[in-house]
Amino acid sequence: MIGLDPRQLLWRLAVIGLVATIVQIAAVSQLEILGANADVTPLVVAAVGLLAGSLPGAAFGFGIGLLLDLALVQTVGMSSLLLLALGYGAGRLRELRDPQGALVPIAVGAGATALALVGFALMSFLLGGDAPLDPAILWRLALTLAWGTLLAAPVHALVRRVLLPALPEDPRRRRRRAYTTGGLSPLSRA
Protein backbone atom coordinates (compact mmCIF):
# COMPACT_ATOMS: atom_id res chain seq x y z
CA MET A 1 0.00 0.00 0.00
CA ILE A 2 2.90 2.37 -0.69
CA GLY A 3 1.79 5.87 -1.62
CA LEU A 4 -1.82 5.33 -0.55
CA ASP A 5 -3.41 8.41 0.95
CA PRO A 6 -6.54 7.21 2.79
CA ARG A 7 -8.01 10.69 3.16
CA GLN A 8 -7.64 11.50 -0.50
CA LEU A 9 -9.04 8.12 -1.45
CA LEU A 10 -12.00 8.65 0.86
CA TRP A 11 -12.82 12.03 -0.66
CA ARG A 12 -12.58 10.74 -4.17
CA LEU A 13 -14.73 7.72 -3.37
CA ALA A 14 -17.35 9.97 -1.76
CA VAL A 15 -17.49 12.20 -4.85
CA ILE A 16 -17.68 9.20 -7.20
CA GLY A 17 -20.44 7.64 -5.11
CA LEU A 18 -22.56 10.80 -4.96
CA VAL A 19 -22.14 11.64 -8.64
CA ALA A 20 -22.82 8.04 -9.75
CA THR A 21 -25.99 7.83 -7.64
CA ILE A 22 -27.37 11.18 -8.82
CA VAL A 23 -26.55 10.49 -12.48
CA GLN A 24 -28.12 7.04 -12.21
CA ILE A 25 -31.35 8.29 -10.64
CA ALA A 26 -31.71 11.55 -12.59
CA ALA A 27 -30.61 10.41 -16.03
CA VAL A 28 -29.58 6.80 -16.69
CA SER A 29 -32.67 5.23 -15.10
CA GLN A 30 -34.88 7.42 -17.27
CA LEU A 31 -33.18 6.34 -20.49
CA GLU A 32 -34.77 3.26 -21.88
CA ILE A 33 -33.32 1.94 -25.10
CA LEU A 34 -34.92 -1.14 -26.69
CA GLY A 35 -36.99 -1.69 -23.57
CA ALA A 36 -34.38 -1.57 -20.80
CA ASN A 37 -32.13 0.89 -19.04
CA ALA A 38 -28.58 0.53 -17.77
CA ASP A 39 -27.55 0.44 -14.14
CA VAL A 40 -24.14 2.03 -13.64
CA THR A 41 -23.95 1.56 -9.88
CA PRO A 42 -22.73 -2.08 -9.93
CA LEU A 43 -20.20 -1.05 -12.59
CA VAL A 44 -18.84 1.78 -10.45
CA VAL A 45 -18.65 -0.45 -7.36
CA ALA A 46 -16.88 -3.21 -9.32
CA ALA A 47 -14.42 -0.68 -10.78
CA VAL A 48 -13.62 0.69 -7.32
CA GLY A 49 -13.10 -2.83 -5.95
CA LEU A 50 -10.89 -3.76 -8.85
CA LEU A 51 -8.77 -0.62 -8.51
CA ALA A 52 -8.67 0.01 -4.77
CA GLY A 53 -9.05 -3.47 -3.25
CA SER A 54 -11.59 -5.49 -1.33
CA LEU A 55 -12.04 -3.33 1.76
CA PRO A 56 -12.47 0.04 0.00
CA GLY A 57 -14.65 -1.80 -2.55
CA ALA A 58 -16.90 -3.26 0.14
CA ALA A 59 -17.14 0.02 2.07
CA PHE A 60 -17.87 1.95 -1.13
CA GLY A 61 -20.52 -0.60 -2.13
CA PHE A 62 -22.17 -0.29 1.27
CA GLY A 63 -22.15 3.52 1.06
CA ILE A 64 -23.50 3.83 -2.47
CA GLY A 65 -26.15 1.17 -1.72
CA LEU A 66 -27.29 3.07 1.36
CA LEU A 67 -27.48 6.30 -0.62
CA LEU A 68 -29.56 4.59 -3.33
CA ASP A 69 -31.94 3.05 -0.80
CA LEU A 70 -32.39 6.37 0.97
CA ALA A 71 -32.81 8.45 -2.19
CA LEU A 72 -35.27 6.06 -3.81
CA VAL A 73 -37.14 5.21 -0.58
CA GLN A 74 -36.46 1.52 -1.10
CA THR A 75 -35.91 -1.14 1.55
CA VAL A 76 -32.93 0.23 3.47
CA GLY A 77 -30.02 -2.22 3.61
CA MET A 78 -30.92 -4.22 0.52
CA SER A 79 -28.73 -2.40 -2.03
CA SER A 80 -26.03 -1.93 0.63
CA LEU A 81 -25.75 -5.67 1.24
CA LEU A 82 -25.71 -6.50 -2.43
CA LEU A 83 -23.27 -3.82 -3.54
CA LEU A 84 -20.85 -4.39 -0.66
CA ALA A 85 -20.65 -8.03 -1.74
CA LEU A 86 -19.93 -6.91 -5.31
CA GLY A 87 -17.25 -4.45 -4.22
CA TYR A 88 -15.62 -7.02 -1.97
CA GLY A 89 -15.72 -9.68 -4.68
CA ALA A 90 -14.12 -7.42 -7.29
CA GLY A 91 -11.46 -6.38 -4.77
CA ARG A 92 -10.65 -9.97 -3.86
CA LEU A 93 -10.33 -10.82 -7.53
CA ARG A 94 -7.66 -8.15 -7.83
CA GLU A 95 -5.89 -9.22 -4.64
CA LEU A 96 -5.85 -12.93 -5.39
CA ARG A 97 -5.56 -13.13 -9.19
CA ASP A 98 -4.37 -9.65 -10.15
CA PRO A 99 -5.83 -9.89 -13.68
CA GLN A 100 -4.12 -7.63 -16.21
CA GLY A 101 -5.98 -8.09 -19.50
CA ALA A 102 -7.67 -5.17 -21.25
CA LEU A 103 -10.94 -7.10 -21.19
CA VAL A 104 -10.89 -7.62 -17.42
CA PRO A 105 -12.94 -4.46 -16.58
CA ILE A 106 -15.53 -5.47 -19.17
CA ALA A 107 -15.79 -9.03 -17.85
CA VAL A 108 -15.93 -7.82 -14.23
CA GLY A 109 -18.53 -5.16 -15.14
CA ALA A 110 -20.70 -7.73 -16.93
CA GLY A 111 -20.36 -10.11 -13.99
CA ALA A 112 -21.23 -7.35 -11.52
CA THR A 113 -24.33 -6.36 -13.52
CA ALA A 114 -25.46 -9.99 -13.75
CA LEU A 115 -24.91 -10.57 -10.03
CA ALA A 116 -26.73 -7.35 -9.16
CA LEU A 117 -29.74 -8.38 -11.28
CA VAL A 118 -29.87 -11.89 -9.84
CA GLY A 119 -29.18 -10.60 -6.33
CA PHE A 120 -31.99 -8.04 -6.48
CA ALA A 121 -34.41 -10.66 -7.79
CA LEU A 122 -33.45 -13.12 -5.04
CA MET A 123 -33.60 -10.53 -2.28
CA SER A 124 -36.93 -9.14 -3.49
CA PHE A 125 -38.28 -12.69 -3.49
CA LEU A 126 -36.88 -13.47 -0.04
CA LEU A 127 -38.29 -10.24 1.37
CA GLY A 128 -41.77 -11.05 0.18
CA GLY A 129 -41.90 -9.08 -3.05
CA ASP A 130 -42.71 -10.35 -6.51
CA ALA A 131 -39.69 -11.53 -8.47
CA PRO A 132 -41.33 -13.30 -11.38
CA LEU A 133 -39.37 -14.62 -14.32
CA ASP A 134 -41.09 -14.76 -17.68
CA PRO A 135 -39.77 -14.15 -21.22
CA ALA A 136 -40.56 -10.41 -21.10
CA ILE A 137 -38.62 -9.81 -17.93
CA LEU A 138 -35.79 -12.12 -18.96
CA TRP A 139 -35.43 -10.12 -22.18
CA ARG A 140 -35.29 -6.93 -20.17
CA LEU A 141 -32.70 -8.38 -17.79
CA ALA A 142 -30.62 -9.57 -20.75
CA LEU A 143 -30.71 -6.07 -22.24
CA THR A 144 -29.72 -4.50 -18.93
CA LEU A 145 -26.81 -6.95 -18.84
CA ALA A 146 -25.87 -5.97 -22.39
CA TRP A 147 -25.92 -2.24 -21.55
CA GLY A 148 -23.86 -2.97 -18.43
CA THR A 149 -21.28 -4.85 -20.49
CA LEU A 150 -21.10 -2.01 -23.03
CA LEU A 151 -20.69 0.65 -20.36
CA ALA A 152 -18.23 -1.32 -18.21
CA ALA A 153 -15.05 -0.16 -19.98
CA PRO A 154 -15.87 3.59 -20.07
CA VAL A 155 -17.11 3.54 -16.47
CA HIS A 156 -13.94 1.73 -15.35
CA ALA A 157 -11.78 4.24 -17.24
CA LEU A 158 -13.60 7.18 -15.63
CA VAL A 159 -13.33 5.73 -12.13
CA ARG A 160 -9.66 4.92 -12.72
CA ARG A 161 -9.00 8.47 -13.88
CA VAL A 162 -10.56 9.94 -10.74
CA LEU A 163 -8.98 7.44 -8.33
CA LEU A 164 -5.54 7.28 -9.93
CA PRO A 165 -3.82 9.99 -7.86
CA ALA A 166 -5.02 8.37 -4.64
CA LEU A 167 -4.19 4.79 -5.59
CA PRO A 168 -1.20 2.89 -4.23
CA GLU A 169 1.99 2.94 -6.35
CA ASP A 170 1.80 -0.73 -7.21
CA PRO A 171 -1.16 -0.84 -9.58
CA ARG A 172 -0.17 2.49 -11.13
CA ARG A 173 3.35 1.47 -12.04
CA ARG A 174 2.86 -2.23 -12.59
CA ARG A 175 3.05 -2.22 -16.36
CA ARG A 176 5.99 0.16 -16.51
CA ARG A 177 7.98 -1.96 -14.04
CA ALA A 178 7.63 -5.01 -16.27
CA TYR A 179 9.90 -3.31 -18.79
CA THR A 180 12.35 -1.79 -16.32
CA THR A 181 12.98 -5.01 -14.40
CA GLY A 182 12.68 -7.57 -17.14
CA GLY A 183 14.66 -5.93 -19.94
CA LEU A 184 14.12 -3.40 -22.67
CA SER A 185 10.76 -2.01 -23.67
CA PRO A 186 9.51 -3.28 -27.04
CA LEU A 187 9.59 0.32 -28.20
CA SER A 188 13.28 0.81 -27.41
CA ARG A 189 14.13 -2.48 -29.09
CA ALA A 190 12.56 -1.23 -32.31
Add this chain to the structure above:
Amino acid sequence: MYDKSLRRRRVALALLVACSLLLLTVYFGESAGGGLHSVQRGALEVLSPIQEGASRVLKPARDLARWIGDTVDAKGRVSDLERENEQLRRQAIAGTDAARQNVQLRRILGLDDAAGLAATRPVTARVIGQSPTVWYGTITIDKGSGDGVRVGQPAITGDGLVGQVTTATPGSAIVTLITDSRVAVSARVSENGVRGVVQTSAGGAGDLRLRYTTRSDRVERGWSVVTAGTSSAADRLQSLYPPGIPIGRVTRVTDAGTDTQQVEIAPYADLRRLELVQVLTARPNGNRP
Protein backbone atom coordinates in the same frame (compact mmCIF):
# COMPACT_ATOMS: atom_id res chain seq x y z
CA MET B 1 1.60 -8.51 9.56
CA TYR B 2 -0.37 -10.33 6.86
CA ASP B 3 -2.50 -12.07 9.51
CA LYS B 4 -3.27 -8.75 11.14
CA SER B 5 -4.30 -7.21 7.84
CA LEU B 6 -6.42 -10.25 7.01
CA ARG B 7 -8.11 -10.15 10.41
CA ARG B 8 -8.79 -6.44 10.07
CA ARG B 9 -10.32 -6.93 6.65
CA ARG B 10 -12.54 -9.75 7.87
CA VAL B 11 -13.72 -7.74 10.86
CA ALA B 12 -14.51 -4.73 8.66
CA LEU B 13 -16.41 -6.90 6.19
CA ALA B 14 -18.35 -8.62 8.97
CA LEU B 15 -19.24 -5.22 10.43
CA LEU B 16 -20.54 -3.94 7.09
CA VAL B 17 -22.60 -7.08 6.48
CA ALA B 18 -23.98 -6.96 10.03
CA CYS B 19 -24.81 -3.29 9.57
CA SER B 20 -26.72 -4.03 6.33
CA LEU B 21 -28.65 -6.88 7.93
CA LEU B 22 -29.44 -4.72 10.96
CA LEU B 23 -30.77 -1.94 8.70
CA LEU B 24 -32.89 -4.46 6.80
CA THR B 25 -34.31 -5.93 10.00
CA VAL B 26 -35.04 -2.57 11.61
CA TYR B 27 -36.61 -1.20 8.40
CA PHE B 28 -38.96 -4.16 8.16
CA GLY B 29 -39.78 -4.14 11.84
CA GLU B 30 -40.74 -0.49 12.20
CA SER B 31 -43.84 1.39 11.11
CA ALA B 32 -43.95 4.06 8.36
CA GLY B 33 -43.34 6.71 11.03
CA GLY B 34 -40.29 4.92 12.47
CA GLY B 35 -36.76 6.25 12.76
CA LEU B 36 -35.30 4.78 9.57
CA HIS B 37 -38.32 5.86 7.53
CA SER B 38 -37.88 9.38 8.93
CA VAL B 39 -34.18 9.34 8.00
CA GLN B 40 -35.20 8.19 4.52
CA ARG B 41 -37.66 11.07 4.16
CA GLY B 42 -34.98 13.48 5.42
CA ALA B 43 -32.48 12.13 2.89
CA LEU B 44 -35.06 12.46 0.14
CA GLU B 45 -35.65 16.06 1.12
CA VAL B 46 -31.91 16.82 1.04
CA LEU B 47 -31.24 14.92 -2.17
CA SER B 48 -34.27 16.00 -4.18
CA PRO B 49 -32.98 19.55 -4.96
CA ILE B 50 -29.70 17.98 -6.15
CA GLN B 51 -31.65 15.46 -8.21
CA GLU B 52 -33.78 18.22 -9.64
CA GLY B 53 -30.72 20.23 -10.67
CA ALA B 54 -29.04 17.16 -12.14
CA SER B 55 -32.23 16.22 -13.95
CA ARG B 56 -32.33 19.64 -15.64
CA VAL B 57 -28.61 19.64 -16.46
CA LEU B 58 -28.75 16.12 -17.88
CA LYS B 59 -31.89 16.70 -19.93
CA PRO B 60 -30.02 17.27 -23.24
CA ALA B 61 -28.15 13.97 -22.75
CA ARG B 62 -31.43 12.20 -21.96
CA ASP B 63 -33.11 13.74 -25.01
CA LEU B 64 -30.24 12.63 -27.26
CA ALA B 65 -30.33 9.07 -25.97
CA ARG B 66 -34.12 8.99 -26.26
CA TRP B 67 -33.91 10.23 -29.83
CA ILE B 68 -31.53 7.36 -30.64
CA GLY B 69 -33.81 4.87 -28.89
CA ASP B 70 -36.89 6.28 -30.61
CA THR B 71 -35.23 6.01 -34.01
CA VAL B 72 -34.45 2.34 -33.37
CA ASP B 73 -37.96 1.67 -32.07
CA ALA B 74 -39.75 3.71 -34.73
CA LYS B 75 -39.30 1.24 -37.56
CA GLY B 76 -41.06 -1.52 -35.71
CA ARG B 77 -43.87 0.71 -34.51
CA VAL B 78 -44.97 2.16 -37.85
CA SER B 79 -47.27 -0.72 -38.82
CA ASP B 80 -48.69 -0.96 -35.29
CA LEU B 81 -49.44 2.76 -35.29
CA GLU B 82 -51.07 2.64 -38.71
CA ARG B 83 -53.40 -0.09 -37.51
CA GLU B 84 -54.11 1.80 -34.30
CA ASN B 85 -54.68 5.02 -36.25
CA GLU B 86 -57.33 3.32 -38.37
CA GLN B 87 -59.04 2.00 -35.25
CA LEU B 88 -58.86 5.39 -33.52
CA ARG B 89 -60.32 7.15 -36.55
CA ARG B 90 -63.36 4.90 -36.35
CA GLN B 91 -63.63 5.52 -32.62
CA ALA B 92 -63.20 9.27 -33.09
CA ILE B 93 -66.14 9.42 -35.47
CA ALA B 94 -68.28 7.60 -32.93
CA GLY B 95 -66.77 9.68 -30.12
CA THR B 96 -67.59 13.03 -31.71
CA ASP B 97 -71.23 12.20 -31.74
CA ALA B 98 -71.09 10.91 -28.16
CA ALA B 99 -69.24 14.04 -27.02
CA ARG B 100 -71.90 16.28 -28.55
CA GLN B 101 -74.58 14.35 -26.72
CA ASN B 102 -72.51 14.46 -23.55
CA VAL B 103 -72.25 18.26 -23.66
CA GLN B 104 -75.99 18.52 -24.10
CA LEU B 105 -76.65 16.09 -21.25
CA ARG B 106 -74.22 17.91 -18.94
CA ARG B 107 -75.98 21.17 -19.66
CA ILE B 108 -79.26 19.54 -18.86
CA LEU B 109 -77.95 18.15 -15.60
CA GLY B 110 -76.27 21.41 -14.64
CA LEU B 111 -72.84 19.89 -14.54
CA ASP B 112 -69.68 21.40 -15.93
CA ASP B 113 -66.11 20.33 -16.23
CA ALA B 114 -65.40 21.51 -12.72
CA ALA B 115 -67.05 18.34 -11.53
CA GLY B 116 -64.53 16.33 -13.60
CA LEU B 117 -60.80 16.28 -13.22
CA ALA B 118 -60.47 19.98 -12.35
CA ALA B 119 -62.29 19.26 -9.10
CA THR B 120 -59.51 16.88 -8.11
CA ARG B 121 -57.15 19.91 -7.84
CA PRO B 122 -54.32 18.49 -9.96
CA VAL B 123 -50.77 19.57 -9.08
CA THR B 124 -48.31 19.39 -11.96
CA ALA B 125 -44.90 17.98 -11.03
CA ARG B 126 -41.66 17.29 -12.85
CA VAL B 127 -40.08 13.83 -12.67
CA ILE B 128 -36.61 14.23 -11.18
CA GLY B 129 -35.61 10.63 -10.55
CA GLN B 130 -36.44 7.05 -11.34
CA SER B 131 -35.60 3.70 -9.77
CA PRO B 132 -32.97 1.78 -11.77
CA THR B 133 -34.10 -1.73 -10.91
CA VAL B 134 -36.67 -3.84 -12.68
CA TRP B 135 -38.18 -4.87 -9.34
CA TYR B 136 -39.01 -1.40 -8.03
CA GLY B 137 -41.25 0.87 -10.07
CA THR B 138 -40.90 4.28 -8.47
CA ILE B 139 -40.30 7.85 -9.63
CA THR B 140 -39.34 10.94 -7.66
CA ILE B 141 -41.26 14.17 -8.34
CA ASP B 142 -40.42 17.75 -7.43
CA LYS B 143 -43.69 18.52 -5.59
CA GLY B 144 -44.40 17.40 -2.05
CA SER B 145 -46.57 17.94 0.98
CA GLY B 146 -45.85 21.69 0.76
CA ASP B 147 -47.85 21.70 -2.49
CA GLY B 148 -50.70 19.61 -1.13
CA VAL B 149 -49.33 16.25 -2.21
CA ARG B 150 -50.17 13.47 0.27
CA VAL B 151 -49.58 9.74 0.50
CA GLY B 152 -52.23 7.76 -1.39
CA GLN B 153 -53.04 10.38 -4.02
CA PRO B 154 -53.07 9.23 -7.65
CA ALA B 155 -50.64 10.49 -10.28
CA ILE B 156 -51.61 10.76 -13.95
CA THR B 157 -50.32 12.01 -17.29
CA GLY B 158 -52.29 13.13 -20.33
CA ASP B 159 -52.24 9.50 -21.47
CA GLY B 160 -53.55 7.86 -18.32
CA LEU B 161 -52.91 6.62 -14.82
CA VAL B 162 -49.28 6.52 -13.64
CA GLY B 163 -49.42 5.39 -10.01
CA GLN B 164 -49.91 6.62 -6.48
CA VAL B 165 -47.91 8.72 -4.05
CA THR B 166 -46.30 6.49 -1.42
CA THR B 167 -43.95 8.95 0.29
CA ALA B 168 -44.25 12.71 0.61
CA THR B 169 -41.79 15.23 2.02
CA PRO B 170 -42.28 19.02 1.97
CA GLY B 171 -40.37 19.44 -1.31
CA SER B 172 -40.67 16.12 -3.12
CA ALA B 173 -42.55 12.85 -3.27
CA ILE B 174 -42.17 9.27 -4.40
CA VAL B 175 -44.77 7.89 -6.78
CA THR B 176 -45.04 4.09 -6.99
CA LEU B 177 -46.00 3.18 -10.53
CA ILE B 178 -48.96 0.96 -11.43
CA THR B 179 -46.46 -1.59 -12.77
CA ASP B 180 -45.06 -2.12 -9.27
CA SER B 181 -46.32 -5.27 -7.57
CA ARG B 182 -47.32 -3.24 -4.49
CA VAL B 183 -50.01 -1.30 -6.37
CA ALA B 184 -53.53 -2.53 -7.17
CA VAL B 185 -56.23 -0.41 -8.84
CA SER B 186 -59.97 -1.02 -8.87
CA ALA B 187 -60.90 -0.86 -12.56
CA ARG B 188 -63.63 -1.47 -15.10
CA VAL B 189 -63.69 -2.18 -18.80
CA SER B 190 -64.88 0.96 -20.52
CA GLU B 191 -66.90 -0.84 -23.20
CA ASN B 192 -69.14 -3.02 -21.02
CA GLY B 193 -68.43 -2.10 -17.40
CA VAL B 194 -66.82 -5.41 -16.38
CA ARG B 195 -65.03 -4.86 -13.09
CA GLY B 196 -61.73 -6.16 -11.77
CA VAL B 197 -58.48 -5.18 -10.14
CA VAL B 198 -55.50 -4.07 -12.19
CA GLN B 199 -52.14 -5.31 -10.95
CA THR B 200 -48.77 -5.95 -12.52
CA SER B 201 -48.66 -9.06 -14.70
CA ALA B 202 -46.48 -12.11 -14.06
CA GLY B 203 -43.76 -10.50 -16.15
CA GLY B 204 -43.85 -7.43 -14.01
CA ALA B 205 -41.75 -5.62 -16.59
CA GLY B 206 -44.30 -3.04 -17.61
CA ASP B 207 -47.49 -4.92 -18.45
CA LEU B 208 -50.59 -5.18 -16.31
CA ARG B 209 -53.32 -7.71 -15.75
CA LEU B 210 -57.02 -7.28 -14.98
CA ARG B 211 -57.70 -9.78 -12.21
CA TYR B 212 -60.84 -11.20 -10.64
CA THR B 213 -63.03 -11.29 -13.73
CA THR B 214 -65.47 -14.19 -14.03
CA ARG B 215 -66.32 -16.53 -16.90
CA SER B 216 -69.37 -14.44 -17.82
CA ASP B 217 -67.27 -11.26 -18.13
CA ARG B 218 -66.57 -10.78 -21.80
CA VAL B 219 -63.41 -8.80 -22.54
CA GLU B 220 -61.91 -8.35 -25.99
CA ARG B 221 -58.56 -7.26 -27.32
CA GLY B 222 -58.36 -3.53 -27.98
CA TRP B 223 -60.89 -2.57 -25.31
CA SER B 224 -60.03 0.13 -22.80
CA VAL B 225 -59.66 -0.28 -19.05
CA VAL B 226 -60.33 2.73 -16.82
CA THR B 227 -60.38 3.35 -13.09
CA ALA B 228 -63.66 2.31 -11.45
CA GLY B 229 -63.74 4.88 -8.64
CA THR B 230 -65.57 4.24 -5.41
CA SER B 231 -68.46 1.80 -5.61
CA SER B 232 -69.21 1.49 -1.91
CA ALA B 233 -71.46 3.88 -0.06
CA ALA B 234 -69.25 3.57 3.01
CA ASP B 235 -66.71 6.39 3.35
CA ARG B 236 -64.05 4.12 4.76
CA LEU B 237 -64.04 2.07 1.52
CA GLN B 238 -63.27 4.97 -0.79
CA SER B 239 -61.13 4.26 -3.84
CA LEU B 240 -57.90 6.25 -4.14
CA TYR B 241 -58.61 6.87 -7.81
CA PRO B 242 -61.34 8.99 -9.40
CA PRO B 243 -63.51 7.08 -11.88
CA GLY B 244 -62.82 7.12 -15.60
CA ILE B 245 -59.04 7.64 -15.69
CA PRO B 246 -57.66 5.58 -18.58
CA ILE B 247 -55.32 2.81 -17.41
CA GLY B 248 -54.55 0.79 -20.51
CA ARG B 249 -55.69 -1.18 -23.53
CA VAL B 250 -56.40 -4.93 -23.50
CA THR B 251 -53.64 -6.63 -25.49
CA ARG B 252 -54.51 -10.29 -24.94
CA VAL B 253 -57.17 -12.45 -23.36
CA THR B 254 -56.18 -16.03 -22.65
CA ASP B 255 -58.59 -18.78 -21.57
CA ALA B 256 -61.49 -16.47 -22.43
CA GLY B 257 -64.88 -17.51 -21.06
CA THR B 258 -63.42 -19.45 -18.14
CA ASP B 259 -62.91 -18.57 -14.49
CA THR B 260 -59.17 -18.53 -15.13
CA GLN B 261 -59.32 -16.06 -18.01
CA GLN B 262 -56.37 -13.74 -18.00
CA VAL B 263 -56.76 -10.21 -19.33
CA GLU B 264 -53.46 -8.54 -20.16
CA ILE B 265 -53.26 -4.78 -20.45
CA ALA B 266 -50.64 -2.42 -21.87
CA PRO B 267 -50.62 0.87 -19.93
CA TYR B 268 -51.56 3.98 -21.92
CA ALA B 269 -48.98 6.11 -20.09
CA ASP B 270 -45.37 5.55 -21.15
CA LEU B 271 -44.11 4.80 -17.67
CA ARG B 272 -40.41 4.65 -18.57
CA ARG B 273 -40.38 8.07 -20.18
CA LEU B 274 -42.17 10.30 -17.79
CA GLU B 275 -41.26 13.98 -17.73
CA LEU B 276 -44.31 15.60 -16.14
CA VAL B 277 -47.11 14.11 -14.08
CA GLN B 278 -50.17 15.49 -12.31
CA VAL B 279 -51.04 14.52 -8.77
CA LEU B 280 -54.76 14.65 -8.00
CA THR B 281 -54.88 16.20 -4.57
CA ALA B 282 -58.62 16.18 -3.91
CA ARG B 283 -61.32 13.50 -3.86
CA PRO B 284 -64.55 15.11 -5.02
CA ASN B 285 -67.59 13.11 -3.90
CA GLY B 286 -65.30 10.43 -2.43
CA ASN B 287 -64.19 9.44 -5.97
CA ARG B 288 -67.67 8.15 -6.73
CA PRO B 289 -68.88 8.21 -10.34
